Every structure is written in structure tokens, then in C-alpha cells.
Amino acid sequence: MSPPGANLLANLFDLLPPAGRSLVDQVATLASESGLTAYVVGGPVRDLLLGRDLLDVDIVVEGDALTLAASLADLRSVKAVRHPQFGTATVRADRFALDLVTARSESYERPGALPSVSPGTIDRDLRRRDFSVNAMAVALHGPRRGELLDPTGGEADLRAGVIRALHEGSFRDDATRILRAARYEARFGFQIGSDTGAWIRRDRTYLDAISGARIHHEFVRTFEEAEPERCLLRLSNLGALKAIHSALTFDSDRARSLGVARLLHQRGARSAYWPLLAWSVRPREVETLASRVALRRSQTESIRAVPKVRAIESHLTKRLMRNSRIVEVVSPYPAATLLTLAAMTESSEVRDKIVRYLRRLRRLWPVLNGDDLLAMGASEGPLIGQVLKRIRVAKLDGEVSSRADETRLAERLLRDLSR
Numbered sequence: 048m049s050p051p052g053a054n055l056l057a058n059l060f061d062l063l064p065p066a067g068r069s070l071v072d073q074v075a076t077l078a079s080e081s082g083l084t085a086y087v088v089g090g091p092v093r094d095l096l097l098g099r100d101l102l103d104v105d106i107v108v109e110g111d112a113l114t115l116a117a118s119l120a121d122l123r124s125v126k127a128v129r130h131p132q133f134g135t136a137t138v139r140a141d142r143f144a145l146d147l148v149t150a151r152s153e154s155y156e157r158p159g160a161l162p163s164v165s166p167g168t169i170d171r172d173l174r175r176r177d178f179s180v181n182a183m184a185v186a187l188h189g190p191r192r193g194e195l196l197d198p199t200g201g202e203a204d205l206r207a208g209v210i211r212a213l214h215e216g217s218f219r220d221d222a223t224r225i226l227r228a229a230r231y232e233a234r235f236g237f238q239i240g241s242d243t244g245a246w247i248r249r250d251r252t253y254l255d256a257i258s259g260a261r262i263h264h265e266f267v268r269t270f271e272e273a274e275p276e277r278c279l280l281r282l283s284n285l286g287a288l289k290a291i292h293s294a295l296t297f298d299s300d301r302a303r304s305l306g307v308a309r310l311l312h313q314r315g316a317r318s319a320y321w322p323l324l325a326w327s328v329r330p331r332e333v334e335t336l337a338s339r340v341a342l343r344r345s346q347t348e349s350i351r352a353v354p355k356v357r358a359i360e361s362h363l364t365k366r367l368m369r370n371s372r373i374v375e376v377v378s379p380y381p382a383a384t385l386l387t388l389a390a391m392t393e394s395s396e397v398r399d400k401i402v403r404y405l406r407r408l409r410r411l412w413p414v415l416n417g418d419d420l421l422a423m424g425a426s427e428g429p430l431i432g433q434v435l436k437r438i439r440v441a442k443l444d445g446e447v448s449s450r451a452d453e454t455r456l457a458e459r460l461l462r463d464l465s466r
């Protein structure tokens with residue numbers, strides 16, 4: 048963490064990519080010139096104090112953020128994407144996004160509803176936020192430039208490594224904060240404060256009020272973490288997974304398997320996270336789970352296959368198995384669910400066969416196609432499919448490799464099978 052009194056803005060600029068640096072600098076100048084007050088807020092201030100690189104920046108303006116965004120966009124000859132109903136606008140430069148928001152206070156008409164928003168001061172804006180570590184701001188304007196605003200003790204909590212909600216109704220207002228708390232705790236190696244932990248346990252039932260789409264979004268953000276297993280384990284300990292759906296389960300074995308999935312198949316691992324969370328799902332729970340967490344179609348299919356894929360494990364334990372037999376056993380199922388089995392199984396025989404299938408066998412197809420067989424004199428009909436299938440089996444089992452091998456085999460099969 049940066050020492051107290053350090054020049055926060057200089058540090059901020061150091062941690063920003065060049066495009067972000069010039070955008071923030073221009074906001075500071077525009078705000079000072081027009082007598083508006085503007086602040087960098089939330090996650091970027093937390094990350095600045097932790098010395099982490101800043102990807103995007105959120106700015107709160109006391110006054111009209113939309114006008115400031117329009118002036119900034121004019122200055123840069125780019126477009127500001129405006130959301131007048133929320134008083135927000137986004138200005139992009141290269142891949143850097145700057146969000147400008149009108150300072151606001153919020154009230155929640157009922158738990159889980161999106162808040163009603165009214166214009167407010169920076170102080171009220173910070174106090175409506177989720178955790179003290181996210182409720183700090185750095186002033187960009189005039190003589191207060193570089194000043195840290197920390198009305199809820201966020202800097203002290205950062206130093207102590209504590210995730211602390213600002214009031215006891217926080218999770219009732221917005222239960223997605225439960226998932227956020229676990230994510231920050233795991234990401235930074237912090238601890239959820241004891242009151243905050245008690246409020247989460249007490250109010251986790253309010254997760255019921257959160258829509259599937261919002262829950263889904265929080266899981267996507269969790270899966271993007273470097274080690275989502277830490278966060279998922281914590282959500283399980285807090286009883287939050289069960290509160291979302293009883294078929295979502297996670298324990299230290301699953302956590303280990305999640306890491307194994309990444310080692311086995313770095314690019315595909317993320318697709319295994321849902322089936323891994325649903326590894327105990329029963330067939331009759333699939334539909335309710337899929338709708339509760341708003342799964343996409345392929346994700347639902349990967350979960351529907353879980354009970355069936357668990358059942359094929361015992362067919363893959365033999366040491367010697369032909370590749371064609373492996374393909375026959377596993378190919379009816381989605382790759383995501385197979386990868387999950389590979390990561391969950393205790394048998395290296397099972398794991399090796401699935402990995403061999405995912406990395407190589409599933410892409411091993413004959414070079415010849417139906418047209419080639421027609422050109423060789425075959426007549427249209429089911430025979431062509433049968434011959435191609437037999438060639439694939441031979442190829443999987445290493446009996447043919449070149450095009451010439453395939454052609455010889457095709458000629459023989461066409462002769463034999465058309466007799």
C-alpha cells in the first residue's frame with residue numbers, strides 16, 4: 048500500500064494505461080474549469096491504495112456528469128455513450144473505459160429491487176456503497192486535487208485486510224453483495240469482518256429476491272477471478288450457494304478439481320465450472336437450477352449430462368482400451384462435462400482417456416469425405432456413412448494414417464460391403 052500522504056494522483060497516473068491517464072487528466076481540467084467537483088471512486092481507489100494496475104476508472108461528478116462527458120467526448124472527438132435515465136455516460140479511448148456518474152443517493156423500495164436513484168453529494172454517494180474498501184474517493188478538481196475522501200474507514204480496513212459492509216441492512220438491500228464480499232475476500236486474501244459475516248448468514252435468504260440474470264452475472268465475474276475456487280468455497284461455507292439453489296454444492300475436493308480442470312485444459316476450464324458446481328445435481332433438479340441461475344443453453348446441456356457422465360466413469364477404468372472404444376463411450380456427451388469428470392475422478396486411467404479424447408481424438412476424422420467415395424464409384428445411400436465410420440475407427444486405432452491408406456481401405460470396404 049502507498050504510504051499515507053503520498054501523492055495519490057501521481058500514483059493513480061502511474062497505474063493507469065496511457066489512454067486512461069490522458070482521459071482522467073482531461074476530466075480533471077474540465078471539472079476545474081467549469082467549477083464542477085469530480086472524483087475517482089470505488090474499485091479504482093481501492094486498487095490504487097493497494098498498488099494494483101487500474102483497468103477502468105469510475106468518476107463521480109457532483110452536478111451533471113452527462114454534460115461533463117459530452118465536453119470530454121468533444122475534446123477527444125469520440126462519442127460518449129450516454130444513459131440519461133441513470134445519469135451516467137461512458138467515454139472510451141483505445142480499450143480503456145471511463146465511466147462518469149452523477150453523484151447519487153439510493154433507496155431500495157424492496158429487497159433485491161434495483162434502487163431508486165436521486166442526485167446527491169459525494170459523501171452520500173460513498174455511504175450508499177457495499178463495503179468500506181469500495182467507499183473511498185480521490186478528488187480531481189481545483190484545490191482539493193489529490194485529496195482522499197474516506198468517510199467510512201476504508202483505508203484502515205484495507206490495511207487490516209477486512210471486508211466490512213457499511214450497515215446491517217446492506218445485504219437485505221442488495222444480496223448480490225454477498226457474492227461480492229466473498230469475491231473480494233478471496234481476491235485480496237482479506238477476511239470478511241465478523242459483523243458482516245453474521246449479517247450475510249442472517250440475510251442470505253434475500254438471495255431469493257435476486258433475478259437469475261443478476262446471479263448469473265455475479266458467477267461470471269467470479270469465474271473470471273484467477274482462483275474462483277477460493278470464492279466458491281467461501282460462498283459454500285457462508286451457506287450462500289445453497290440459498291441460491293440446493294443443487295449448487297462445493298467443498299475442498301471440488302476446489303482441488305477446479306484447479307485440476309485449469310491444468311488439464313486451460314482454455315476449456317471455464318466451461319467446466321458450472322458442471323462442477325452442479326456435480327451432485329439430480330436429473331429432476333436440472334431445469335429449476337438452469338432457470339434459477341439463468342444458464343445459457345450449452346451450460347444447461349453440460350449440467351443435464353452430469354448424472355450420465357458420472358455413470359460412464361466405471362467404463363473407462365480399464366487400462367487397455369482402443370481409442371475407437373473410448374470415443375464410442377464419451378463422444379455423446381458435452382466436452383465441458385467430460386472435462387469435469389476428468390478433473391473430479393481419482394482414476395488416472397479415466398483422466399488420461401478423457402484428456403486424450405478432448406485434446407486429440409475428437410478432432411481425428413478421415414481425410415476422405417462422401418464426395419471422394421462417390422468419385423470412387425460408390426452409390427449414394429447409407430453405405431457411404433458406414434464406410435466413413437469404419438475408416439474413422441481404423442484411423443482412431445492407428446490402422447490407417449495417410450490418404451493412400453484411407454483410399455485402400457475405402458476401396459476394400461466398398462467392395463466387401465456392397466456384395
Ligand code: CTP
Pocket residue numbers: 088089090091105175176177178181182221223224227
Ligand atoms: N457497488 C455497490 N454495491 C453493488 C455493486 C457495486 O456499492 N452491489 C459500488 C462499489 O462501490 C463498487 C462500485 O459500485 O466499487 C463499482 O462496482 P463494480 O464495477 O462492480 O466493482 P469494482 O469495485 O470496480 O470492483 P471489481 O474490481 O470487482 O470490478
